[in-house]
Amino acid sequence: MEPDGSRESPPREGSSFPGPWPSSALGQAFSQILHQFAGQESRRGKARNAALRDLSAVLDAKECDQLFAGSDTSLRGMPEMLGQVAKALGKYAAPPEGPEGGGDRHSEVAEKAAAVGLLFLKLLRKVETAKNSLVCPAWKAGLRHLAGPIYIFAITHNLEQPWTSPKSQGVAGQVLALLLQVTECGSVAGFLHGENEDEKGRFTAVMGLLKPDLNKDSWKSNPATKHVFSWTLQKVTRPWLSQHLERVLPPSLLISDDYQTENKILGVHCLHHIVLNVPAADLLQYNRAQVLYHALFNHLYTREHHLIQAVLLCLLDLFPILEKALHWKGDAARPTTHCDEVLQLILMHMEPEHRLLLRRTYARNLPAFVKRLGILTVRHLKRLDRVIIGYLEVYDGPEEEARLKILEALKLLMQYTWPRVPCRLVVLLKALLKLICDVARDSSLTPESVKSALLEEATDCLILLDRCSEGQVKGLLAKIPQSCEDSKVGNYIRRVQQVSEGAPYNAT
DSSP, X not given: OOHHHHXXXXXXXXXXXXXXXXXXXXXXXXXXXXXXXXSGGGGSHHHHHHHHHHHHHHHHSGGGGGTTOTTOGGGTTHHHHHHHHHHHHHHHTOOOSSTTSOTHHHHHHHHHHHHHHHHXXXXXXXXXXXXXXXXXXXXXXXXXXHHHHHHHHHHHHHSOOTTOOHHHHHHHHHHHHHHHHHTTOSSHHHHHHOSSTTOOOSHHHHHHHHGGXXXXXXXXXXXXXXXXXXXXXXXXXXXXXXXXXXXXXXXXXXXXXXXXXXXXXXXXXXXXXXXXXXXXXXXXXXXXXXXXXXXXXXGGGOOOHHHHHHHXXXXXXXXXXXXXXXXXXXXSOOOOOHHHHHHHHHHHHHTTOOOHHHHHHHHHHHHHHHHHHGGGGGGGHHHHHHHHHHHHTSOOOTTOHHHHHHHHHHHHHHHHSGGGSGGGHXXXXXXXXXXXXXXXXXXXXXXXXXXXXXXXXXHHHHHHHXXXXXXXXXXXXXXXXXXXXXXXXXXXXXXXXXXXXXXXXXXX
């Protein structure tokens, strides 16, 4: 490269090669194109368009068939240069930063991406031709430098985003398909972690390219980076992910710690994938599991129901890992667990909560927490009583998701803590009977199937309550069927009595 060009190029681009640039006419052409993208004149649209046209002409030239002819000393260093050209093209088609990059800017990015995608298709076809030729042995080195930048470009524009259009998505999809074909990979997952145990895969290379844009000062400079990282991470599963834990955990924590809810949810999904696909021993090492727990626990103070849902699901999968480090001696009280701490906070938030979406989110996850703690749920019985009774009294809309889940949690609670149920008999019986009466007389738009499900669940709870109290419910309900004017309510109460008669005491 010419001296003045090297001064104008960014340091990272100009210092990443072990050898000199190619000295052939082909090498000089690529060097000039790279100089146009890196220099100040590349900021002008006309210069950029001219660079794209020049690159297209170079790729169409017959001399370009010798790109990967490694025997020619004048072409030494060509794979590295092609890698830099691919990076420059990806950067040229990258979406703009921040909210100012909307509207016309996004449509402009889609047009650029379509044009760049066509150039990548040409370049990959050159690699494929060289691969099938016996006189072009350097195609592997070229593909090694091209695969990462082309993959990042394809994922950036293949996903549906504000900066994509049907045309740019279509071209990016073709680029990704051809890349997988040239690399002989049957899937994106195979491309990243290798098709077999002997193959290394390209996840390390991709993360190396993303790393400069995934630190706390730069990760928002390209709005596509977080999506490319998240989508790529989801493709790498057990057992391959554990060897990359140091690369993927810090960016996931960084994204989840943002002030924007959208980014928090994206980061939590990344953390959840890590929890599911990294062995517990690796997460417990260096206290990583505790770091994850505290990062997730802090999100429970938010009032965004989508975020709460993502965090609770992740925590439920993290609890078994955290509890592996706990040691209980039979002669002492069981230690309080992280699940206890989270359930305590959830119940504290549930009791006064009036927003329906949040009430549904909390109720949806309550059965899993009761099941997780089992008999240890007795630690939270007082607050659970108040929450369950309070939620059963409130209409939840046509789907009645909250009340159905609360009834499911109540059934589990009675099964696990049946010795404590008799002292709560009257309170629970009143709440369940009131629910049955309210639903049976409900004339709202609630579908009949939902009403039927509510009545069935409430009846099952009454039957279980009767068994836990050794038949006391049957005695308290004895006179209701004769005095009840609503036949529907009377039928459900008679059913409780019939099932309870002669049934052996069984708390499970």
